[in-house]
Amino acid sequence: MVRVPTVKVGLSTSSVYPESTASGFELARRLGYDGVELMVGIDPVAADIDAVEKLRDYHGVSVLAVHAPCLLITQRVWGTDPWAKLERSAEAATRLGADVVVVHPPFRWQRDYARGFVDGIRRLTETTGIAFCVENMYPWRTPAGELKAYVPGWDPSELDYADLTLDFSHASTAGQQSLDLVRSWGSRLRHVHLTDGSGSVIDEHLVPGRGDQQAEAVLAELGRQGFDGHVVLEINSRRNPTRASREQDLAESLAFTRQHLATSRTPPSP
Template sequence: MRVSGTTPRYVSPSEREIPVALSTASVYPEGVEAGFAIAAELGYDGVELMVWTDPVSQDVRAVERLAHRYGVPVLAVHAPCLAVTQRVWGADPIERIRLSVDAADRLGARTVVMHPPFRWQRAYAAQFRDEVARAGEVRGISLPVENMFPVTRGSISTVPYSPGFDPTEVGHHAYTLDLSHTAASGSDALAMAERMGDRLTHLHLTDGSGSTKDEHLVPGRGNQPCAEVCELLADGGFAQAGGTAVLEVSTRRCRTRQERTALLAESLLFARLHLAPAVASDELPVGSALPEPALR
C-alpha cells in the first residue's frame, strides 16, 4: 500500500479499473428510481440495490425496467437484513437470503451484501455462516458479510449482532468493508482491511467522524482513511477478483435534488481519484511521461 501524501500516485492506464456504484440508499428519502436517475446523470458504473421498505426495491421486475430505462446495471443487491426490513420478503431470514440471491441473479448482479444476524435470531445465527457460504455457489454469486458497530444509548453500549460486529472474528468466504461502520465502532479500518485480506470483495465507500452514530458522510469529510483504503485496493487484487466500490452516503438532509446530486458527484470524484490503479514515479522508465490522473 502507498499511503496518500508519501509517494506520488500516477494512474496506470493498463490495469483494470474498479467499478464504482451508487447505493440506492444514498438518495433517501427519494426512491429507487432517483438512485438510477442520479447514477446515470453522474456516470456511475451501476447501482447497489438496497432492498428495504420502498415497494419498488422489493419488485424485481420494476427494478429491471429502471435498469433498462436508465442504462444503469445493478452491480449488487443489499439483502433486507436491517432492523426495519425484518418482514420484507417474509419473516424467515434464511428464505430472505435465498430470495436475495434469486433477485441478484435475475438482475445480473454477482454480489449480495449481508449483515451478521441479530442476537435474538439464535436459530438463524447458528446456520448463517454455512448458509451464506453455499447460497450463491450454484449461480456464482458472492455474499460478502459486512462489518457492523455497537449501538450506544447514553452511557450504555451494546452489540446487537451475533457473535459480534466484526465478521473477521468468525471467518467468512467474503467480506464487505464499510467505512462509516469502522468509524462508529472505533475500529482501525486499515487493520480490518488487512484481516479481510483477499476475501475483501466489496467496499462501502463512505466516512465517519468517530461518533458512535452511523453517519455515512461523503468520503473525505470524516476521519477515516478512505483514500488509503482505496489505494490499498487499487494497488492489490481487488479489481481482478471482481471487487466493487459502492458509495453509500447519507443525503437525507439535502433539501433539493440539486444538493443531493452535488454530494454524490463529490463522492464519485473522490472514488475515481483514489481507486485508479497507480504506479509510483520511481517505477516509471527514465524519460517517460507521467500519465494523467483518471478524473472523469
Template sequence: MNESGRSGMRIGLSTSSVYPGTTASGFEVAARLGYDGVEVMVGIDDVSTDIDACRSLSEFHQIPVFSVHAPTLLLTQRVWGTDPWGKLHRSAEMAAELGAGVVVVHPPFRWQRDYARGFVEGIADLEREHGIVYAVENMYPWRTGKREFQAYLPDWNPVDEDYDHVTLDLSHSGTAGEDPVEMARILGDRLAHVHIADSHGSPRDEHLVPGRGSQPCAAFLEHLADRGYDRDVVVEINTRKSGDQQSRESDLLEALAFTRLHT
C-alpha cells in the same frame, strides 16, 4: 478492463443514498451523474422488491446492477416475509435475474438466535447453492453513553469469522472505532465488496460523504488500488439532510469524484 471501459474497480451508487427519494430516482441519478452501476437496497420502497421493475429501470437508464442488499436491516425485517433465510434465497434470485454478482447481508441480530446459530455455515451453503457471492457486512457495537451492547451474532465484525466473502463499510468501521485499512489487509482476497462513506466515530451510523469525516477514506481507497483490487466500490451515504435536490446531487457528485480520485 471492466464493463465501464475503465481498468480496475467500478464505482456504484447504493439506491439508499437518495433516500427519501425512490429506487427509481436512484437509478436515474446514478446514470446521469456518471456512476458505473447501482446497488439495489431492497426495502427502500416497493419498486426495490420487484425484480421486473428493477430490470426495467436498469435497461431504461442503461446502467447495470452490481449488487443486491438483502432486506436484513432493522427497518426491513418484514420485507419479503419474516424468514431470514427466505430473504437471502430471494436476494440471490433477484441478483441472478439482474446480472448482479454480489448479495450484501448483515449478520443476524442477537435476538435471532436460531438464525444466528448456523449463520456462518448457512452462508457458505447459500454460496454453493446459488453460485453467487454473499458478502457479510461489518457492523458495530451499539453504544448509548458509556454503555455498549453487542447487537449482532456471531459478531458485529466479520473479519475473524469464517466467511469466504466480506463487505467492508467505512461508516461502520468508524462507528466501531476500527481501522478499515488494517481490516482490509487482514481480509486480503476475502474482501469482496466495499461501501465507501465517512464517519466522525459517533455512536450514530453517519454515512457522511467521504472526505468529510475522520475515517482514512483516501488511504483506504489508495490501498485497494495499490493491491489491485478489481471489485466494486459502492457509495452509500446519507443525503437526507442535504436540503434540496441540487444539494443532494452535489453531495453524490462529490462522493463520486473523491472515490475516483483516490482509486
C-alpha cells in the same frame, strides 16, 4: 505512471433517500456511475424485481449488487424467514445480473438463524454462485453500556466468511480504521461501501473524505492491491436541503473515488 483500475464504482439506491429507487437509477446514469447497488425494501419499488428490471433496462444502468432486506426497518420485507429472504436476494441478483448479495449478521434475537449463519452463508455462496458478502457492523452503545446486538458478532474479521463487505461508517462507529481492515482481510474483501464517519456512536454515513476513515488512503491501497470488487457509494443524504446539493455530493463523491483509486506506479528501471 498512473494505473487506472477497472473497479466499477456504484451508487447505492439508499444514497438518494428520501428520493426513490427510480431516482437512484436516474442519478446513477446522469452522473456517470458504473451501476447501482439495490437496497431491497427502501421503498416498495425496490422489493419489486419486475419494476427494478424495467428501471435497469430503461436507464441502461447495471445492477452490481443486491443488499438483502436485513435492516431493522426491512425486517418484514419479503416475509419474516431470514433464510428465505437471502435465497430470494440471490434469485434477484441472478435475474438482475449482479454478482454480490450484501448481508448483515443476524440480530441477537434471531437465535435459530444465528446458530447456523456462518455455514449457511457458505452454503448459499456455493449453491447459487453469488458471493454473499457479510458486512462489518458495530457495537450498540446505550447509557447502560454496550449491547451485543449481532450474533455471532459485529466484527467478521475472526469468523470463517469467504467474502466480506467493508463499510467505512460502520468501522468508524466501531472505533476501527478501514485501512487496517483492508490490510488484515486481504483477499476476503470483495465489496466496499464507501462512506465516512466521525467516530460517533451514531452510524453517520458521511460523504467520503469528511470523516476519520482516511478514505483517500484506503482507496489508494485498494488500487495498489489490484482490488477487483465493487466500490459502492453509500451515504446519508437525507439532510441535504435541496436535490441540487444532493447531486453535488454524489458527483463529488464519484470524482473523489475515481481519483484516489488511480494510483501512482514507479516505472521499471531501464
